[in-house]
Amino acid sequence: MLALLVALPIIAFIAILAGAPARQAALGAGLANLALGLWAAFTWEAEMWASSVEVLAKPSLHLAFGFSDGMSVIMVLLSVIVTVAALLSGRAPAGREILYYGSSLLISAGAIGAFAATDLFFFYAFHELALIPTFLMIGILGRGDRREVAWKITIYLGFGSVVLLAGLVWLANLAGTFDIPTMVAAVKNGSLVIDPAAQKGIAALLIVGFGVLVSLFPFHSWAAPAYASAPAPTSMLHAGVLKKFGLYGLLRIAIPMVPGGMNDWLTPLLVLLVGNILWVGLVTVSQKRLDLMLGNSSVMHMGYIFLAIAALAASYQGPALAGALVDGQAVTLSSVGRFTNDIAGPAAVLLMFAHGISIAMLFGLADKIERSTGTLELTDLGGLAKAAPSLAFLFGLVGFASIGLPGLANFAGEVMVFLSAFKNYDPAAGLGPVQIACICAIWGVVISAIYMLRAYRRIFQGESVRATESSLDLTPADRIPALLLAVTLLAVGLFPNLLLSLFK
Amino acid sequence: MPAYYLEALTVALGLLLLMVEAFGPSHSKKLVGFSAAAGLTFILILSFFAIGPDQAKEGSTWETWELSKFYSFDPLARFYKGFALVCTILVLLMSIDFRSVLSRFTDHPESESGTGEYYCLPVFACAGMMWMASAKDLAGAFVALELVTITFYILVAFLRRNVGSLEAGVKYLILGALSTGFLVYGIAWIYGTTGTMSLVGLEGAISNLPSTTPLLFGIALILIALGFKVGAVPMQVWIPDVYQGAPTPTTAFLSVGSKAAGFILLIRFLDPLLQPGSPVAPQVLLMLAIMAGATLIFGNLAAISQSNFKRLLAYSSIAHAGFLVLALASWKQESDSAIGSVGAVSFYLATYLLMTLASFFVLAQVRIQDGSEQIDAFNGLGKRNPVLAIGLTVVMAALAGVPLTAGFIGKFFVFSLAVEAGLWWGVTFAFIGAAAGFYYYFKIIRAMWWESPADNAKPLVLPQITRTCVVALTIAVLVLGIWPQPILWLLG
Numbered sequence: 003m004l005a006l007l008v009a010l011p012i013i014a015f016i017a018i019l020a021g022a023p024a025r026q027a028a029l030g031a032g033l034a035n036l037a038l039g040l041w042a043a044f045t046w047e048a049e050m051w052a053s054s055v056e057v058l059a060k061p062s063l064h065l066a067f068g069f070s071d072g073m074s075v076i077m078v079l080l081s082v083i084v085t086v087a088a089l090l091s092g093r094a095p096a097g098r099e100i101l102y103y104g105s106s107l108l109i110s111a112g113a114i115g116a117f118a119a120t121d122l123f124f125f126y127a128f129h130e131l132a133l134i135p136t137f138l139m140i141g142i143l144g145r146g147d148r149r150e151v152a153w154k155i156t157i158y159l160g161f162g163s164v165v166l167l168a169g170l171v172w173l174a175n176l177a178g179t180f181d182i183p184t185m186v187a188a189v190k191n192g193s194l195v196i197d198p199a200a201q202k203g204i205a206a207l208l209i210v211g212f213g214v215l216v217s218l219f220p221f222h223s224w225a226a227p228a229y230a231s232a233p234a235p236t237s238m239l240h241a242g243v244l245k246k247f248g249l250y251g252l253l254r255i256a257i258p259m260v261p262g263g264m265n266d267w268l269t270p271l272l273v274l275l276v277g278n279i280l281w282v283g284l285v286t287v288s289q290k291r292l293d294l295m296l297g298n299s300s301v302m303h304m305g306y307i308f309l310a311i312a313a314l315a316a317s318y319q320g321p322a323l324a325g326a327l328v329d330g331q332a333v334t335l336s337s338v339g340r341f342t343n344d345i346a347g348p349a350a351v352l353l354m355f356a357h358g359i360s361i362a363m364l365f366g367l368a369d370k371i372e373r374s375t376g377t378l379e380l381t382d383l384g385g386l387a388k389a390a391p392s393l394a395f396l397f398g399l400v401g402f403a404s405i406g407l408p409g410l411a412n413f414a415g416e417v418m419v420f421l422s423a424f425k426n427y428d429p430a431a432g433l434g435p436v437q438i439a440c441i442c443a444i445w446g447v448v449i450s451a452i453y454m455l456r457a458y459r460r461i462f463q464g465e466s467v468r469a470t471e472s473s474l475d476l477t478p479a480d481r482i483p484a485l486l487l488a489v490t491l492l493a494v495g496l497f498p499n500l501l502l503s504l505f506k
Numbered sequence: 507m508p509a510y511y512l513e514a515l516t517v518a519l520g521l522l523l524l525m526v527e528a529f530g531p532s533h534s535k536k537l538v539g540f541s542a543a544a545g546l547t548f549i550l551i552l553s554f555f556a557i558g559p560d561q562a563k564e565g566s567t568w569e570t571w572e573l574s575k576f577y578s579f580d581p582l583a584r585f586y587k588g589f590a591l592v593c594t595i596l597v598l599l600m601s602i603d604f605r606s607v608l609s610r611f612t613d614h615p616e617s618e619s620g621t622g623e624y625y626c627l628p629v630f631a632c633a634g635m636m637w638m639a640s641a642k643d644l645a646g647a648f649v650a651l652e653l654v655t656i657t658f659y660i661l662v663a664f665l666r667r668n669v670g671s672l673e674a675g676v677k678y679l680i681l682g683a684l685s686t687g688f689l690v691y692g693i694a695w696i697y698g699t700t701g702t703m704s705l706v707g708l709e710g711a712i713s714n715l716p717s718t719t720p721l722l723f724g725i726a727l728i729l730i731a732l733g734f735k736v737g738a739v740p741m742q743v744w745i746p747d748v749y750q751g752a753p754t755p756t757t758a759f760l761s762v763g764s765k766a767a768g769f770i771l772l773i774r775f776l777d778p779l780l781q782p783g784s785p786v787a788p789q790v791l792l793m794l795a796i797m798a799g800a801t802l803i804f805g806n807l808a809a810i811s812q813s814n815f816k817r818l819l820a821y822s823s824i825a826h827a828g829f830l831v832l833a834l835a836s837w838k839q840e841s842d843s844a845i846g847s848v849g850a851v852s853f854y855l856a857t858y859l860l861m862t863l864a865s866f867f868v869l870a871q872v873r874i875q876d877g878s879e880q881i882d883a884f885n886g887l888g889k890r891n892p893v894l895a896i897g898l899t900v901v902m903a904a905l906a907g908v909p910l911t912a913g914f915i916g917k918f919f920v921f922s923l924a925v926e927a928g929l930w931w932g933v934t935f936a937f938i939g940a941a942a943g944f945y946y947y948f949k950i951i952r953a954m955w956w957e958s959p960a961d962n963a964k965p966l967v968l969p970q971i972t973r974t975c976v977v978a979l980t981i982a983v984l985v986l987g988i989w990p991q992p993i994l995w996l997l998g
Binding site: 056057058059060061062063065123126127128130131134137138141142148149152153156157160161164167168171172174175 | 841842843844845888899903908909910914915918921922925926933937940941944945948951952955956957988989990991994
């Protein structure tokens with residue numbers, strides 16, 4: 003069944019190539035996927051969702067999909083929701099419908115495939131499948147310096163993917179299998195022991211590889227220009243969904259398989275993520291265009307999720323050696339390592355979901371603002387709330403969500419992240435590196451409030467200017483995608499347990 | 507049917523076609539090309555029914571025949587014979603669509619009278635490649651190799667009224683002769699040291715040598731000579747100029763057929779030397795690793811700055827040779843659970859055939875219709891012929907090694923083998939190479955989609971054969987990217 007979720011967008015893509023009406027076919031696939039995704043959220047533990055087909059006998063390679071745990075369900079859910087919103091939000095330039103909707107469908111299929119794959123090979127492969135239409139969309143239909151921007155993102159993400167591939171090949175070679183659940187189980191029960199040096203090397207490759215894909219500081223400079231230049235559905239899908247692949251990968255692959263290695267790199271990771279939050283946060287404050295500001299803010303918010311991942315890695319307790327003394331008693335069996343922080347993982351996933359929904363909505367609304375006023379320069383805008391009250395309301399709502407206002411999904415995620423950083427805090431031992439990083443990171447909330455509220459004031463309040471006088475409010479058709487995302491934000495914000503209950 | 511019939515039939519087909527060419531109508535030679543392709547297709551079908559000497563009926567002459575000392579027929583031989591046949595068929599089809607350029611630069615620019623041999627010669631080269639796949643004796647291998655090389659001397663310089671083609675022909679001739687010298691000299695050293703030219707007997711003959719130095723000297727010479735065929739450092743210098751100057755179908759043939767033939771010979775030659783217990787295995791592997799590293803770095807880094815698509819493909823051909831040699835340098839026997847070096851190389855070559863021939867099909871049409879092979883000529887191809895541009899996008903992505911295309915799995919095998927063998931330098935170079943590959947292959951994609959077409963550009967209309975072949979090859983690249991098992995079935 004899960005294979006159907008991946009196949010539907012691809013089938014719709016082929017249908018569009020063969021001449022089916024592009025918008026209708028894409029929306030049909032998107033809505034069908036949304037229905038399937040919601041259904042999956044309730045029944046994901048059932049056998050029927052998993053499927054596996056052997057595509058290569060030696061080494062044994064399976065085109066396998068399945069929900070390994072609640073994290074995959076949440077990510078698939080995020081993908082299908084944002085896909086529908088993205089398809090409904092944008093307007094294809096005349097004559098380019100095939101490219102526009104076809105690429106969006108491929109990005110969606112790639113993202114769902116990567117989140118649903120239980121085979122390391124296809125986990126990686128589906129993400130790459132999604133990148134190529136992203137490059138093409140920016141290069142062909144982008145705004146501004148589209149060629150330079152598209153080339154930059156191609157090189158950055160190509161580099162990240164190659165580094166990541168190195169880490170994954172190394173890992174798969176040690177494990178002797180591509181099946182992710184088998185690998186994780188083997189590490190957990192101690193039948194697969196990766197020596198510390200290899201752990202450290204693999205973890206470094208995975209952090210850099212996944213990190214480039216998630217715009218980890220200092221590999222982040224591709225992100226803001228790319229989102230600013232990309233057509234609306236591409237920025238929505240990439241910033242909202244596809245970029246989460248890197249974080250998902252760290253949680254799915256790096257943390258369970260090379261926990262010791264992740265622990266070794268804790269301090270550098272903390273420094274970089276604080277760079278994400280404070281450095282990029284200040285860069286965001288100084289932006290003069292709404293799209294660049296949103297792009298930078300999305301880079302900045304990745305820092306919080308990295309913080310949760312770091313807290314999780316920090317809580318790892320390695321296997322005790324046989325014969326070692328614990329509380330004066332010799333340990334007879336070498337126990338395997340475990341994580342003592344049980345809220346960091348759910349915190350990261352919740353914030354990934356919340357951020358994905360909110361940034362997609364922000365990019366969707368920014369596209370509306372540009373279409374109705376013709377500009378995104380903050381200095382050229384003002385007083386838009388008079389002409390477009392519902393746009394102002396929805397933008398305000400999601401803006402507050404992005405800052406972290408209670409009652410909206412991001413708040414639940416951010417609070418859990420901060421709590422998870424202090425989960426293992428021992429007052430007697432003083433502040434550890436994770437706690438110090440967390441204290442720095444909390445200032446990011448202030449920075450978020452500064453740039454988001456300032457942007458809101460510049461765009462929507464004050465006197466109307468020429469660009470905003472005659473602009474139109476959201477049409478009912480425009481409201482549907484925004485409302486879909488807004489309702490999701492509210493629902494998860496008020497009842498975070500909707501998602502958290504998926505974690506056992 | 508005894509397997510050697512396949513080669514005999516191929517040579518007979520070539521001779522027959524030469525007769526048809528000489529005595530048939532002179533204004534149109536298309537028919538010769540079609541007959542050659544049809545004949546080879548028939549032989550390709552026959553190859554599935556061929557049996558080797560070991561399967562011959564008891565008491566048949568085939569079993570006791572002297573030839574079976576020189577000729578083996580295992581699944582690998584069948585695979586590479588099929589490879590040579592498929593490659594030649596596609597090159598012939600490409601040549602048929604390329605005939606307007608051929609006739610312009612041969613004797614009578616207005617007629618096709620000078621182009622007939624262009625369809626006959628690949629058939630002879632194909633026979634040579636097929637024999638190379640079965641060779642189990644250095645002397646036989648040498649003769650087969652020369653049949654291929656000498657045919658290529660003519661094919662490269664076939665546009666005799668075009669200076670570039672003539673220059674390429676001279677370069678290929680001189681360096682080819684040099685490599686032949688290396689090969690013969692190397693064979694002589696090996697024969698002098700071990701007293702045998704048989705690759706089967708070599709394994710036993712090298713086990714008790716008083717000194718391995720003369721043997722290693724001979725091996726080094728042969729590796730250099732075979733490096734010429736496969737396009738590996740230090741014999742790679744001819745590739746860019748010859749590829750650029752030669753007629754496009756010949757370039758395609760050189761870069762796929764000739765390379766694959768070189769690799770099967772290399773595999774046959776290395777197999778006895780790298781068996782467990784061989785006294786020279788570490789040194790041979792070291793030589794291969796050095797070759798692989800240098801080839802990877804040279805091919806990939808030099809490709810970055812190219813502005814001519816054909817030259818770019820030439821450097822890319824060197825780069826791919828680097829990956830293939832790296833797989834051999836991480837030598838591993840086939841096992842039930844994992845693919846070995848030979849399987850990885852064969853798999854890689856099969857996918858390389860699809861990708862490279864598809865790009866040459868497109869290049870040939872751009873050359874015919876726009877008269878240019880520069881990357882600029884591909885500007886705006888996405889507008890001029892979207893289907894062709896999508897096809898070439900897929901193929902370029904596959905050459906770069908993007909997952910879910912056939913190109914990725916081959917590279918993946920190579921990386922796995924190299925990691926397993928602990929060739930860290932090789933892995934590093936291969937990663938640098940793969941990253942550089944992303945850059946230069948995406949340059950083509952960028953030109954096609956992001957740049958606007960030239961002002962006087964017309965829509966590019968593909969002839970029927972080229973369109974069919976490009977579509978079929980592109981689909982094969984995608985299908986094998988998701989479901990690679992069929993190639994392993996063919997490998998037996």
